[in-house]
Amino acid sequence: MNDDLPLLSVEGLTRHYGARLGCADVAFDLYPGEVLAVVGESGSGKSTLLSLLAQELRPDAGRLLYRLRDGTARELGAMGEAERRLLARTEWGFIRQDATQGLRMAVSAGGNVGERLMALGRRHYGEIRGTAAEWLRRVEIDVARIDDTPRAFSGGMRQRLQIARNLVTAPRLVLMDEPTSGLDVSVQARLLDLVRGLVAELGLAVVIVTHDLAVARLLSHRIMVMRRGRVIETGLTDQVLDDPAEPYTQLLVSSVLAA
Amino acid sequence: MSAVSETREQALAGYNFAYLDEQTKRMIRRAILKAVAIPGYQVPFASREMPMPYGWGTGGVQVTAAVLGPDDVLKVIDQGADDTTNAVSIRQFFERTAGVATTTRTAEATVIQTRHRIPEATLRAGQVLVFQVPIPEPLRFLEPRETETRRLHALAEYGLMHVKLYEDIARHGHIATTYAYPVEVSGRYVMDPSPTPKFDNPKMDDCAALQLFGAGRERRIYAVPPHTRVRSLDFADHPFEVQRFDRPCALCGAADSYLDEVVLDDRGRRLFVCSDTDHCATRRAEGHVGPGEEEAAP
Numbered sequence: 001m002n003d004d005l006p007l008l009s010v011e012g013l014t015r016h017y018g019a020r021l022g023c024a025d026v027a028f029d030l031y032p033g034e035v036l037a038v039v040g041e042s043g044s045g046k047s048t049l050l051s052l053l054a055q056e057l058r059p060d061a062g063r064l065l066y067r068l069r070d071g072t073a074r075e076l077g078a079m080g081e082a083e084r085r086l087l088a089r090t091e092w093g094f095i096r097q098d099a100t101q102g103l104r105m106a107v108s109a110g111g112n113v114g115e116r117l118m119a120l121g122r123r124h125y126g127e128i129r130g131t132a133a134e135w136l137r138r139v140e141i142d143v144a145r146i147d148d149t150p151r152a153f154s155g156g157m158r159q160r161l162q163i164a165r166n167l168v169t170a171p172r173l174v175l176m177d178e179p180t181s182g183l184d185v186s187v188q189a190r191l192l193d194l195v196r197g198l199v200a201e202l203g204l205a206v207v208i209v210t211h212d213l214a215v216a217r218l219l220s221h222r223i224m225v226m227r228r229g230r231v232i233e234t235g236l237t238d239q240v241l242d243d244p245a246e247p248y249t250q251l252l253v254s255s256v257l258a259a
Numbered sequence: 260m261s262a263v264s265e266t267r268e269q270a271l272a273g274y275n276f277a278y279l280d281e282q283t284k285r286m287i288r289r290a291i292l293k294a295v296a297i298p299g300y301q302v303p304f305a306s307r308e309m310p311m312p313y314g315w316g317t318g319g320v321q322v323t324a325a326v327l328g329p330d331d332v333l334k335v336i337d338q339g340a341d342d343t344t345n346a347v348s349i350r351q352f353f354e355r356t357a358g359v360a361t362t363t364r365t366a367e368a369t370v371i372q373t374r375h376r377i378p379e380a381t382l383r384a385g386q387v388l389v390f391q392v393p394i395p396e397p398l399r400f401l402e403p404r405e406t407e408t409r410r411l412h413a414l415a416e417y418g419l420m421h422v423k424l425y426e427d428i429a430r431h432g433h434i435a436t437t438y439a440y441p442v443e444v445s446g447r448y449v450m451d452p453s454p455t456p457k458f459d460n461p462k463m464d465d466c467a468a469l470q471l472f473g474a475g476r477e478r479r480i481y482a483v484p485p486h487t488r489v490r491s492l493d494f495a496d497h498p499f500e501v502q503r504f505d506r507p508c509a510l511c512g513a514a515d516s517y518l519d520e521v522v523l524d525d526r527g528r529r530l531f532v533c534s535d536t537d538h539c540a541t542r543r544a545e546g547h548v549g550p551g552e553e554e555a556a557p
Contacts, residue, residue: 081410081414110425111425118421119419125425126496
């Protein structure tokens with residue numbers, strides 16, 4: 001794999017909701033192993049951008065180029081649905097803000113983690129269960145709870161289960177939508193620690209959407225600030241947070257409450 | 260027109276042959292042809308209002324009406340029995356509206372409409388087995404959106420089906436699904452065999468008869484053409500198994516048939532007998548005798 005070429009290239013991505021703007025002219029390159037944080041206030045187009053990246057929305061304009069494992073770059077919009085869904089199961093992960101949307105709540109933890117494996121044609125119960133148990137260990141969920149459904153899990157455990165479920169097929173690109181919001185700070189800290197460890201260990205490329213600048217600082221290499229559907233500032237995380245150029249970014253940074 | 264069919268015409272005054280009008284039967288036949296051409300695929304059809312409530316076999320009745328000819332011999336079973344309400348009323352329905360000959364003998368029938376069982380006797384080429392189906396979508400309880408399940412079928416994404424089986428093993432130690440056990444048809448579509456016990460699943464594989472499935476309320480028809488591969492889904496280390504009974508039929512002594520429990524009184528007396536009444540009667544006529552009623556449990 002050539003790490004000098006971007007894994008994902010986004011060019012002029014635009015999406016309108018009727019007359020209203022979702023996001024406009026978003027462009028960036030994401031390299032293997034890189035973590036990009038997208039920050040901005042509510043309604044700034046962060047989630048629209050993530051939905052576009054996840055192929056849940058179709059863009060009005062612009063394109064997405066994704067580099068496959070064999071090195072060829074493919075335009076996602078021109079791909080057939082079958083191929084795109086296969087990629088979504090094998091190469092991508094999506095950690096949702098609301099774990100109930102990212103998990104099957106009526107299915108046991110083991111079944112949740114094993115689903116992607118079974119979708120890829122694994123048909124050995126013992127092996128699937130073994131892999132699921134291994135992943136529960138990695139995300140610090142007690143293996144004894146493998147047959148419990150996520151309904152019986154706390155918010156932090158649900159998020160960790162979502163991570164296990166997404167990473168079990170060794171994806172290369174993971175999208176995260178506010179993965180830590182709604183969790184109390186100690187749980188948040190452990191989850192961030194876990195994510196940071198896994199990202200480094202597996203060499204994941206990550207796009208993380210967050211309104212929490214502390215999360216962005218802790219996890220990301222680069223940062224992209226959005227406002228009213230447009231990217232207003234990008235740069236290295238430390239650079240943007242320590243020396244913001246745009247007035248809006250300055251406001252955002254200065255609004256953070258010091259503990 | 261022959262003399263025989265003329266008398267039938269008179270007997271059936273007021274009804275078209277087999278109740279449905281010819282246009283409707285053509286529409287259903289087109290759906291059946293498509294279903295046969297794509298084994299296991301659920302073909303939508305314009306299900307008609309029938310003179311019986313949904314859930315009583317309106318889908319099966321429409322399929323039967325569409326394939327029935329004046330020379331056919333019809334058998335109708337409900338849970339294997341020819342003498343239950345549903346079976347008797349559907350049989351009488353076609354006696355009155357089509358004037359066809361009816362039978363309870365599996366071997367003599369050319370069209371067999373069934374609810375919840377496949378006859379024990381091996382079906383032969385030329386026979387048509389029509390299933391009444393309440394819920395044709397095997398993925399229904401895993402994915403509630405019909406738009407999504409259709410997409411999953413189209414892309415042959417059946418991982419979800421195995422999640423259900425995985426859950427069974429995780430909870431019960433074995434695959435606890437005993438009826439409506441999902442099957443893969445001809446290596447492509449995953450299909451709900453209707454609520455037949457999984458005991459009957461092996462009979463669907465490489466069956467010489469044509470198997471048609473009609474779901475009236477859900478407006479779907481699907482089919483398994485003769486000699487099609489029908490594989491029950493399973494795991495490599497938890498292979499598909501049919502249930503076994505630890506006793507023979509009390510009446511005919513058959514050790515290899517599907518048994519029903521019949522409660523005789525409120526003091527624990529009960530009898531296990533073949534659910535396929537024709538199979539049981541045939542065996543008894545051949546001189547087979549079962550052990551009879553067992554000692555009641557204390």
